[in-house]
Amino acid sequence: MSCCGTSAGYHEIDEVSRLVAARLSAFLKTLRDAGFAAGLQEGRDAAALMAAGYAENPALLRVALKHLFSARKSDWDKFDGLFDAFWLGKRVRSRSLTSGSARAANNPSLKNLQDKGSEPAAGHSATDQVPSADDEAGEDRAGEGRKEGASRAENLAEIDFRKMADPEQIEQAHEAAARLAKTMRTRLTRRDLARRRGYRLDLRRTIHGNISHGGVPISLVRRQRKEKPLRLVVLLDASGSMSMYTGVFLRFIHGVLDEFREAEAFLFHTRLAYVSDAMKEKDAARALDRLSIMAQGAGGGTRIGESLQTFNRWHAARVLHSRSCVMIVSDGYETGDARLLGREMAALAKRCRRIVWLNPMMAWEGYAPEAAGIKAALPHIDLYAPANTLKSLTELEPYLAKL
């Protein structure tokens, strides 16, 4: 880097600068792979910095490039390692693994989360299906027209997700969940529009429009504040006891994130993971794939209290505002301290407008909220509803519209 000797001829300097430029562009690529938004302009600025003498002092160059390329805290924390690895040949900490699906296969409960469509050939092998179900599905598909599909969807609405056996049906439920998220969004927006009414005068337009009346404001121009859309924050329990439901809810969340202007999603089991970015992938299958790495430990116990504590401490300030609705999807089987859960729910309730707790088990026959976790949480919940069928998900919509 500090190799530009003064005695070198023009030709050599050319050669050197070309080398440096190539090295720099390779570094840009490394950064991009690590999730940095390093564009052309940043590259040009980086080159300018190196030319301005920063290249002679690696430590200084690192700090300078760190400011230039980082865009958020996570970049900021990650940059030094990447820089050292690339320019100084040090080893990156193994933690910097950010994406990939290598672990998905080893994770039993996640096999079910994978979207079938992503791998048509291997689709069946990924689910724990008995062969006969496959055959059945095949026959269904053969004899089915588009119209029948619609009526089938209605039937599907009433079936408990857990009882959906064949992959075809599950796939349909997933699609329905995604579609549901979409329609919810459109309807919520329309309702917003109908409610709007200007309540402030727009002085600028009023005066402009009334110059010909000698400035007497005869025709008034009103102004309306734009209604802020509801922000939905979903916390999904991905623990073992929920594994029958996580698949369909992930698809629902994917739809929500795609369609709601403001939505955030978190996944928790024994710890909390922020998954909005991974879920914003357009392709549902790829989104779920990216998620798999975040759901490490899925299938173990659930520490709802601790996860909520993490949420309250690190994320709540950013993702919650006064028009937020927090939707927790969990069965409430807390393996940690139930009192902690109660405390954190109270803190959470102070920060957002509504808390909706969806419990798929609620519709099971003979279910009563006996688990210590759910008992502690209940006093702070605004709506406690079952969500084990598509129908019950749909029924939530009017409630969300009222926020």
Added chain:
Amino acid sequence: MKTRDEIAHALAASGYIADNELATAISLMQLLRRPLLLEGEAGVGKTEVAKALAKVHGTALIRLQCYEGLDQSAALYEWNYQRQLLSIQAHRGEDADAVEDQIFSEKYLLERPLLAAIRQSQPPVLLIDEIDRADDEFEAFLLELLSDFQVSIPELGTISAITVPHVVLTSNGTRELSDALRRRCLYHYVDYPDVDREARIIMARIDGAGASLALQIARMVEGIRKEELRKVPGVAETLDWAAALVGIGVKDLRESPEAVHETLMCLVKTHEDKSRLTREVADRLLGKVA
């Protein structure tokens, strides 16, 4: 253009003790002509950076405090309606077009911070505080301003910048900022200062705070930050506390634990935290400050 060390010195002279990284960031601001985005917990001194920067450059500080619902008329410009109305009355009966031309001239224009910032003869420091509180639309508008440094006013035409201000943006992270804005800016994460730097900050800011007391206070605060508190005390709180201690004549923290307990309210601001920071905890922390 100043070098990094010169900047660090100039900042220190103005009462802001910067770490090397921040000094580098500021020198880059000049070199690359990019805005600086400061992120960090509340109370780590983000706003102070801009104030110190204005002192270093010897220019004015123009501050735009963002809030939800902030719009162009509060941030950029507004017409002086009262004067416009009066003027219309005064010119009653004249040609409407002529009147219109007149009342939409610069004379009737009220500058708001953003417009003021690009119309100074000396490049000022423009502090856009808590940009995360403004909404997306404003952010997009700001982005346009930051890249072109010109403003178009429909009634008047385009106003180009006379000077390009030094722009500092701060964010508390209550909302995720757009990638476009982040990319446009240099990024610096302001962390809580380490004990040494915090002690120097106390000495620079509080008259009468000796080196040993400042160091004790900084250590104590560091200890408190490690406790599980809901609201972690920032540098501003530290300074308040130091001022309080100096004000009641404390010279050594260990010799006056009573005073420490009584003044802890400068640091701890919620009931929950107060109940968590019991006497025992405070005494334990006090034992470590030596």
